[in-house]
Structure formats: structure tokens, C-alpha cells
Amino acid sequence: xxxxxxxxxxxxxxxxxxxxxxxxxxxxxxxxxxxxxxxxxxxxxxxxxxxxxxxxxxxxxxxxxxxxxxxxxxxxxxxxxxxxxxxxxxxxxxxxxxxxxxxxxxxxxxxxxxxxxxxxxxxxxxxxxxxxxxxxxxxxxxxxxxxxxxxxxxxxxxxxxxxxxxxxxxxxxxxxxxxxxxxxxxxxxxxxxxxxxxxxxxxxxxxxxxxxxxxxxxxxxxxxxxxxxxxxxxxxxxxxxxxxxxxxxxxxxxxxxxxxxxxxxxxxxxxxxxxxxxxxxxxxxxxxxxxxxxxxxxxxxxxxxxxxxxxxxxxxxxxxxxxxxxxxxxxxxxxxxxxxxxxxxxxxxxxxxxxxxxxxxxxxxx
Amino acid sequence: xxxxxxxxxxxxxxxxxxxxxxxxxxxxxxxxxxxxxxxxxxxxxxxxxxxxxxxxxxxxxxxxxxxxxxxxxxxxxxxxxxxxxxxxxxxxxxxxxxxxxxxxxxxxxxxxxxxxxxxxxxxxxxxxxxxxxxxxxxxxxxxxxxxxxxxxxxxxxxxxxxxxxxxxxxxxxxxxxxxxxxxxxxxxxxxxxxxxxxxxxxxxxxxxx
Numbered sequence: 001x002x003x004x005x006x007x008x009x010x011x012x013x014x015x016x017x018x019x020x021x022x023x024x025x026x027x028x029x030x031x032x033x034x035x036x037x038x039x040x041x042x043x044x045x046x047x048x049x050x051x052x053x054x055x056x057x058x059x060x061x062x063x064x065x066x067x068x069x070x071x072x073x074x075x076x077x078x079x080x081x082x083x084x085x086x087x088x089x090x091x092x093x094x095x096x097x098x099x100x101x102x103x104x105x106x107x108x109x110x111x112x113x114x115x116x117x118x119x120x121x122x123x124x125x126x127x128x129x130x131x132x133x134x135x136x137x138x139x140x141x142x143x144x145x146x147x148x149x150x151x152x153x154x155x156x157x158x159x160x161x162x163x164x165x166x167x168x169x170x171x172x173x174x175x176x177x178x179x180x181x182x183x184x185x186x187x188x189x190x191x192x193x194x195x196x197x198x199x200x201x202x203x204x205x206x207x208x209x210x211x212x213x214x215x216x217x218x219x220x221x222x223x224x225x226x227x228x229x230x231x232x233x234x235x236x237x238x239x240x241x242x243x244x245x246x247x248x249x250x251x252x253x254x255x256x257x258x259x260x261x262x263x264x265x266x267x268x269x270x271x272x273x274x275x276x277x278x279x280x281x282x283x284x285x286x287x288x289x290x291x292x293x294x295x296x297x298x299x300x301x302x303x304x305x306x307x308x309x310x311x312x313x314x315x316x317x318x319x320x321x322x323x324x325x326x327x328x329x330x331x332x333x334x335x336x337x338x339x340x341x342x343x344x345x346x347x348x349x350x351x352x353x354x355x356x357x358x359x360x361x362x363x364x365x366x
Numbered sequence: 367x368x369x370x371x372x373x374x375x376x377x378x379x380x381x382x383x384x385x386x387x388x389x390x391x392x393x394x395x396x397x398x399x400x401x402x403x404x405x406x407x408x409x410x411x412x413x414x415x416x417x418x419x420x421x422x423x424x425x426x427x428x429x430x431x432x433x434x435x436x437x438x439x440x441x442x443x444x445x446x447x448x449x450x451x452x453x454x455x456x457x458x459x460x461x462x463x464x465x466x467x468x469x470x471x472x473x474x475x476x477x478x479x480x481x482x483x484x485x486x487x488x489x490x491x492x493x494x495x496x497x498x499x500x501x502x503x504x505x506x507x508x509x510x511x512x513x514x515x516x517x518x519x520x521x522x523x524x525x526x527x528x529x530x531x532x533x534x535x536x537x538x539x540x541x542x543x544x545x546x547x548x549x550x551x552x553x554x555x556x557x558x559x560x561x562x563x564x565x566x567x568x569x570x571x572x573x574x575x
Binding site: 138140142173174249267270271272 | 426427428446447448449450451452549550551552554555557
């Protein structure tokens with residue numbers, strides 16, 4: 001197939017689909033609409049709270065899907081020992097942060113739901129890296145662990161307002177205001193320093209884990225760090241080890257995410273194109289016993305990736321007239337196409353068409 | 367190449383001097399002309415002058431890797447960026463001001479004139495006070511005098527403008543200063559350059575203390 005025909009995002013859909021299939025992920029196709037109720041109950045999980053709603057023919061309130069994960073969880077079986085791996089490629093409808101208007105967002109991703117073990121987390125994270133690598137080799141993935149963050153904040157204070165504010169400052173890498181906030185809430189020096197070390201922790205996974213060793217003292221954070229260490233050991237063996245960094249500014253809602261969370265970037269695109277993590281807490285909130293991990297890639301952002309722009313819209317502009325014999329027109333078009341030359345047959349020269357060469361089929365007619 | 371958005375004006379010039387000290391000089395910037403973009407190929411840096419309230423947009427959208435913006439703008443627009451350093455310059459405060467004899471008895475909706483709609487809304491929402499926002503783009507101080515609003519929410523530097531218009535500060539909402547901000551994606555791909563700038567700037571801020 002002519003590769004130039006496909007746009008970045010279309011190419012990505014095809015290559016990613018075959019990648020996920022290789023690892024045993026099955027396609028998941030869902031309806032465009034979902035009952036609004038599903039989103040009301042998990043409002044904070046959505047990237048934006050606003051949802052496009054409408055009444056269906058029997059009066060039920062439906063919504064145009066703002067999210068895929070909730071629908072997938074709803075439709076999976078919850079049985080001990082069973083694990084489902086799915087991939088999807090869907091459009092979702094959300095309010096965009098910069099324009100405050102509804103936008104259609106093309107999203108592709110995978111979810112692994114069931115009895116989650118270290119391997120599954122590794123598999124999803126490395127599939128995330130492989131996905132970005134398929135699109136552009138100039139990518140970066142930042143990994144964080146909500147367990148580390150949560151336990152360190154829990155031991156510092158039980159004030160929910162403080163935890164919320166400090167989490168948002170950590171996501172901004174804002175150490176000066178984090179210091180001020182800790183002082184305002186009279187957080188003990190020892191805990192303040194721990195929090196600040198999270199704000200500035202960034203870099204090679206193994207190095208950051210070493211730095212965090214003295215910070216993670218309680219049971220919960222030690223366990224989380226252990227998980228990170230095990231994951232790091234596995235990732236060290238992959239070709240992507242230099243592209244995956246530890247960064248606690250990757251923060252997802254603690255009411256839903258409990259373990260590893262990650263975000264992926266492509267050089268040249270100003271915002272994250274991949275976002276994922278382990279969301280056992282969301283599963284529990286939806287009455288499920290098992291765990292889950294997954295990610296989504298925002299394909300519409302790939303439009304911003306530079307692709308080679310062609311100088312011409314068509315190779316040949318073929319001008320014919322009323323008098324031209326249609327059969328000879330058909331023959332001459334076919335002869336171009338057989339040679340792999342793209343041709344546009346027109347009666348007159350279109351105003352905006354860029355062409356390499358112009359051919360008059362019927363000299364007298366023009 | 368590190369792209370830096372600087373706020374036009376005195377603050378921007380001071381900030382550029384800090385970048386210069388950090389080893390990212392660009393002599394052409396000092397030429398007196400109307401150019402807005404300046405580049406130093408050797409130091410791999412490009413500066414551009416933009417309207418101060420637009421710096422966060424350039425950085426959030428990735429046209430600039432880093433930039434310097436006032437905390438007022440960051441609070442008002444909440445861009446999705448990293449706020450890496452408080453430069454401790456351009457200091458002022460966001461405050462509520464009103465006529466000297468104004469007393470808020472909480473019995474009716476408070477009329478608030480401001481350029482900073484979101485900051486004003488958040489401030490009063492945190493106190494559960496019902497307000498009527500009047501968005502103005504300049505000369506905010508005359509709103510209470512003409513009876514357009516009860517109070518204003520605005521930046522107060524020395525308080526001279528307020529005093530000359532018979533207004534006074536009722537309460538301070540938040541202290542403001544210039545902040546070094548970075549695009550989240552650029553930070554991943556130009557980590558070393560950005561960290562170098564932050565480190566050097568940090569040392570300069572400290573030595574100014």
C-alpha cells in the first residue's frame with residue numbers, strides 16, 4: 001500500500017492493532033452511547049465532567065461516551081483467576097481543556113482486567129513504550145506510583161484539603177509553593193522533606209528508586225517502592241530503558257488509581273499523548289473484586305507530528321472538453337493510473353488544485 | 367535549541383539579564399529595534415518577546431519550552447505546565463479593594479469588578495459569598511467610585527493608584543511574583559538544558575536575597 005496516503009493517526013491505528021494482537025489482546029467494540037448513570041457515579045474519573053447527554057426513544061438519559069475504560073469494566077466478567085485482555089479504537093467526546101468546547105477525540109488503548117500480577121503491569125507499560133516507538137522513536141515515558149505518593153501524604157497529614165493542594169503542586173513540580181504549603185499546614189520537618197524529595201525526584205528509574213529508599217519508611221510505601229524496583233529490573237532489560245523515567249509529577253486521581261501510573265510524550269507534541277495506570281480502586285468502586293491496568297493513546301494529537309508535506313495534490317491535471325470522446329478519456333486516465341501516476345480529470349482548471357503537469361486531451365476544445 | 371518566551375517590558379528585561387548570567391546570552395536582543403525574535407545559534411537559544419499575559423499560552427502549547435509568567439496569570443488561566451521556580455521579582459499581591467467607607471454586611475450579592483474573573487470567583491466561592499462578577503479590561507479602580515461595583519479584585523503593587531482614587535485594600539488574596547514555567551513535554555526532551563537554567567536561576571535568586 002502507498003504509505004503516503006495514510007495520515008499519522010491512521011497509520012498508528014493499523015500498526016498498533018497488529019501489535020496488540022500479537023500479545024493476545026482481543027478487539028473490543030462498544031456502542032457510541034452509554035447510560036448517563038454510569039458517568040454520574042464516577043464523575044471524578046472522567047477527564048472533564050461535562051458529558052453530551054440526550055434522551056433516547058424510551059426516555060432514558062444517554063450520553064455520548066466521554067470515556068472508554070468505564071464501559072469496558074462494566075462489560076467484563078468478574079471471576080476469580082480469570083483475566084481479560086482487550087484493545088479498542090474508539091471516539092470519545094470531551095470538553096477540551098484549552099478551548100472549553102466539546103471535541104471528538106480518537107483514542108486507542110488496551111485494558112488488562114482480572115488477576116493482575118507484576119508481569120501484566122510490565123506488559124502494559126512495555127506495550128505503551130512499543131506503541132509510542134511505532135509512531136516515533138523520539139518518545140519519553142514517565143512512571144510514578146500512586147502508592148508511594150499516597151502513603152507519604154497519609155503519614156504527613158490527614159487533612160484532605162492539604163493532600164489535594166499538595167498533589168496539584170507535585171504535578172506542577174512546584175517545590176517553592178509546596179514548601180510554603182507544608183509550612184502553612186504545619187507539617188513536620190521530616191515529612192515536609194519527604195514530600196519535597198518527591199517533587200524533585202526525576203530521572204533514571206534505578207537512580208530515583210535509590211534516592212527514595214530512605215524516604216519510603218512505612219509498610220505501604222516500602223511495598224510500593226518494591227513494586228517499582230521489580231518493574232525497573234524488568235524494564236532495564238528492554239531497549240527502551242533510557243526512555244522510561246521515574247517522575248512523581250505524573251499524578252492521577254487517588255480515588256481511582258492505586259499503583260503504577262504513567263504518561264507518554266512524543267517530541268514535537270506539546271502535551272502527553274499516552275496516559276495509563278493501574279486502577280484497582282476504580283474496580284472496587286464499581287463492585288469488582290479484581291484489579292486492572294491499561295492505557296489510552298490520544299491519536300488526534302498525532303496530527304501535530306510533522307509529516308512530509310507533498311508539493312502537489314495530483315501529478316497530472318487532465319483537461320477534457322465536451323467534444324472529447326469519453327472512451328478515449330477513460331483509456332487515457334487508465335494508462336496514467338497503471339503507471340502509478342495520480343490524475344484528476346477536469347473540464348477547466350480548478351482554482352485551488354496544485355498539479356505537477358497539465359495535459360489537454362482535446363487541443364481544439366480548449 | 368531552547369525556546370524562551372519573555373514577557374515584554376521591564377520585568378522581561380530583568381529576566382533576560384538572569385538568563386544572560388546563566389550562560390544563555392543573545393547580544394542581538396539589546397539592539398534597539400522592533401524585532402520580536404532573537405536567536406543565538408552558538409548557545410542554542412532563541413528568545414521572543416510576547417505580551418506578559420500570553421507567556422503561559424506559548425509555553426502550554428509548546429511554542430516556547432520555557433518562559434516567565436506572573437503568578438496572577440497562572441492562577442487565572444491554570445495552564446497545564448510545570449512551575450519550576452519562584453524568581454522572587456515582579457512582586458505584588460492580588461487583593462480586594464474598595465472605597466474607604468465600604469462595609470460588607472453580607473446582606474446582598476457583592477458586585478465585584480475585575481480583570482481576573484477566575485481568581486475572584488474562586489476566592490469568594492471559598493467563602494461561600496454570592497457575587498456578581500463584572501469583567502473589565504482596564505481602569506478597574508474607577509468601578510467602585512462610579513458605583514459600578516462594590517469592590518474590585520486587582521493587582522496591588524505599591525497602593526499608590528488605589529490611594530489616589532480614594533480606595534484601600536480590604537484583604538490580600540495571594541502574594542504574586544514572577545515564575546519560571548516549562549512545557550511538560552519539552553521538559554522530557556530538553557531536560558538537561560532546562561535543569562541547567564533552573565539551577566543557575568535558583569542560585570541567582572538566592573544570592574539576591
